[in-house]
Amino acid sequence: xxxxxxxxxxxxxxxxxxxxxxxxxxxxxxxxxxxxxxxxxxxxxxxxxxxxxxxxxxxxxxxxxxxxxxxxxxxxxxxxxxxxxxxxxxxxxxxxxxxxxxxxxxxxxxxxxxxxxxxxxxxxxxxxxxxxxxxxxxxxxxxxxxxxxxxxxxxxxxxxxxxxxxxxxxxxxxxxxxxxxxxxxxxxxxxxxxxxxxxxxxxxxxxxxxxxxxxxxxxxxxxxxxxxxxxxxxxxxxxxxxxxxxxxxxxxxxxxxxxxxxxxxxxxxxxxxxxxxxxxxxxxxxxx
Amino acid sequence: xxxxxxxxxxxxxxxxxxxxxxxxxxxxxxxxxxxxxxxxxxxxxxxxxxxxxxxxxxxxxxxxxxxxxxxxxxxxxxxxxxxxxxxxxxxxxxxxxxxxxxxxxxxxxxxxxxxxxxxxxxxxxxxxxxxxxxxxxxxxxxxxxxxxxxxxxxxxxxxxxx
Numbered sequence: 001x002x003x004x005x006x007x008x009x010x011x012x013x014x015x016x017x018x019x020x021x022x023x024x025x026x027x028x029x030x031x032x033x034x035x036x037x038x039x040x041x042x043x044x045x046x047x048x049x050x051x052x053x054x055x056x057x058x059x060x061x062x063x064x065x066x067x068x069x070x071x072x073x074x075x076x077x078x079x080x081x082x083x084x085x086x087x088x089x090x091x092x093x094x095x096x097x098x099x100x101x102x103x104x105x106x107x108x109x110x111x112x113x114x115x116x117x118x119x120x121x122x123x124x125x126x127x128x129x130x131x132x133x134x135x136x137x138x139x140x141x142x143x144x145x146x147x148x149x150x151x152x153x154x155x156x157x158x159x160x161x162x163x164x165x166x167x168x169x170x171x172x173x174x175x176x177x178x179x180x181x182x183x184x185x186x187x188x189x190x191x192x193x194x195x196x197x198x199x200x201x202x203x204x205x206x207x208x209x210x211x212x213x214x215x216x217x218x219x220x221x222x223x224x225x226x227x228x229x230x231x232x233x234x235x236x237x238x239x240x241x242x243x244x245x246x247x248x249x250x251x252x253x254x255x256x257x258x259x260x261x262x263x264x265x266x267x268x269x270x271x272x273x274x275x276x277x278x279x280x281x282x283x284x285x286x287x288x
Numbered sequence: 289x290x291x292x293x294x295x296x297x298x299x300x301x302x303x304x305x306x307x308x309x310x311x312x313x314x315x316x317x318x319x320x321x322x323x324x325x326x327x328x329x330x331x332x333x334x335x336x337x338x339x340x341x342x343x344x345x346x347x348x349x350x351x352x353x354x355x356x357x358x359x360x361x362x363x364x365x366x367x368x369x370x371x372x373x374x375x376x377x378x379x380x381x382x383x384x385x386x387x388x389x390x391x392x393x394x395x396x397x398x399x400x401x402x403x404x405x406x407x408x409x410x411x412x413x414x415x416x417x418x419x420x421x422x423x424x425x426x427x428x429x430x431x432x433x434x435x436x437x438x439x440x441x442x443x444x445x446x447x448x449x450x
Contacts, residue, residue: 001333008294008311008357031355035335038314038353042334051311055358079347103424105338105402108347109354189423 003038004047010056014139017054017166022141024050025163031055032074035102035110036118060168065090069135069171074114078107091172093132093179093199097124100181103189117167119220120191121156124181127197127213127221132173138165146171153220176201176209180279182272183216186259192216193260194268198276200236207231207240212276217254217269224251227273241277245270298359300325301369309356316340316351319366327367327397331426338425341398342366348405367397370404380404380442389438391429399425403439412443 011017021028029048031037032055040046054060054075061075063084070090072081081087082098094112101107101115101124115125116136129136129149136152138145138161152159161167176199183195194216201209210231215221226247234240249270256262293308300323309318314333319325319342331337333352340351343365370378377385380403390396399422406413406421413421418439419432427435 002317003312003314003355005310005312007292008355010357031358034355034358035350035353038355039334042352051355053355053358103338104405104421105341105348105350105424106335106353108344109349188420 001042001044003041004044006048006051009050009052011052011054012056014057014059014166014168015141017052017057018139018141018164020050020052021164021166024052028052028163030117030166032114033077033110035106036114036120054166063087066171069173070094071137071169071171072112073169074111074167076112078102078110078112078115079104081112082107090175091128091132092175093181093197094125094128094172096179097128097181097197100124100183100192100195113167113170116170117159117161119153119155119157119159121219121221122191122195122216123221124183124192124195124197124215126153127195127215128172128181129170130221130223131197131199131211131213132175133211134173135171136161136167137169137171139168140165150223155219175199176211178202178280180276182276182279184268184272194254194265194272196269196272196276197221198273198280200231200277200280202236205235207234207236212244212248212273214248214252214269214273217252217265222252224248226251231277236277236281241274244277245274248273294357296357296360298361299363301365311355311357313356314352315342315354315356315359315364318356319351319364325366325368329394329397331394336426337395337398338402339395339398341401341425343401343405346405346408348402365401367400370400378404379445380407380439383442383445384435384438387434387438387441389431389435391427391431395425395427395429399427399435403442406439407442407446411446413439415440 009020028050031051031053060073062073088095134149136147178200180198183192185192197213199211210228212227213223227244230244230247249266252269254265296309297306319328329339331339335350335353341348342351
């Protein structure tokens with residue numbers, strides 16, 4: 001479908017982009033890779049009057065390490081992050097999630113930060129942010145602020161970012177020792193009915209920290225502290241996995257829709273959680 | 289103000305083009321309507337079917353999920369850019385022709401462009417890898433088996449060239 005009309009802006013610097021957002025605010029949308037925004041416009045789910053295309057802002061296309069954390073700029077495309085040794089080393093959970101994002105032709109245009117700012121509750125990367133305690137870096141023409149991932153996502157397609165703010169980068173948290181992303185979808189490459197991003201730290205065969213962030217089960221990605229607690233201090237053996245799984249199905253209250261009933265989603269959440277522990281322990285790349 | 293066109297310079301199949309386009313128009317429409325390159329097909333027009341896949345600076349992308357103005361300064365290859373000037377088919381085209389990798393053929397241009405990117409980066413993929421890499425292209429005739437056969441034929445043809 002054809003996109004509705006808009007006024008197109010192509011800023012050459014972050015400052016220029018921020019001035020445009022300050023001027024047009026609610027009527028403007030930021031265009032990075034376009035793999036979320038353009039379908040939204042094609043389907044008339046949104047029709048912004050102004051498009052601020054940040055694709056020419058070279059300084060946003062960088063991956064660097066800041067204070068031991070991997071920082072991914074707003075114009076770093078999925079495919080670039082997927083192939084980056086720095087990402088594999090510093091943010092292995094992000095690396096594990098990327099092959100699940102759309103398809104190759106989507107990942108060659110789409111951006112990591114765009115997926116996060118879009119805040120689709122069924123998407124992988126917001127869950128990776130929660131599981132790694134990522135920090136979202138925002139700038140407006142008048143201020144800069146950093147928000148913890150736990151406080152950033154406000155609902156389906158909704159974040160606490162103001163309309164005059166640009167998410168300039170995301171800093172991913174400290175990796176664990178074991179990581180996996182497991183999801184269940186109707187068709188390969190589709191949005192998951194349920195998925196989980198799992199990061200564990202294991203020292204001397206005992207789990208010392210655990211993060212389980214589920215997507216597709218609520219209006220945002222969500223961590224299940226009770227399930228994480230069921231793993232910490234254990235050997236992540238069959239008993240620990242069983243009690244973790246019970247906690248997942250106890251706590252999560254997913255909605256049903258055309259793709260899956262609520263009861264099925266809750267069941268599958270437990271299944272993918274258990275699979276993610278096995279996959280993480282075996283350091284397997286998660287198969288879709 | 290919405291009706292303003294802006295200048296766009298891009299290279300398509302080795303030819304430089306400077307045209308004026310309305311920013312709302314996607315790349316596939318500009319290729320088809322302004323440059324008369326109608327081999328790039330539009331199926332769903334919202335990024336699901338993969339029929340409009342082209343190569344942007346060497347990487348496969350959905351021409352329907354890109355504003356044409358985002359292609360400023362890019363090098364684009366479409367299905368029309370594959371064969372030699374004398375009509376000799378690209379090995380992937382020859383292989384898919386040989387393996388009958390199409391029924392109605394509407395999806396074929398997108399599959400070809402995805403396959404070319406795949407075989408450039410991975411000249412001898414496994415069947416699993418082929419299916420994974422082509423998972424973003426849909427064939428409504430469901431002729432996937434013959435498409436995978438065609439890619440495997442291309443692997444053989446291109447391998448024997450080396």
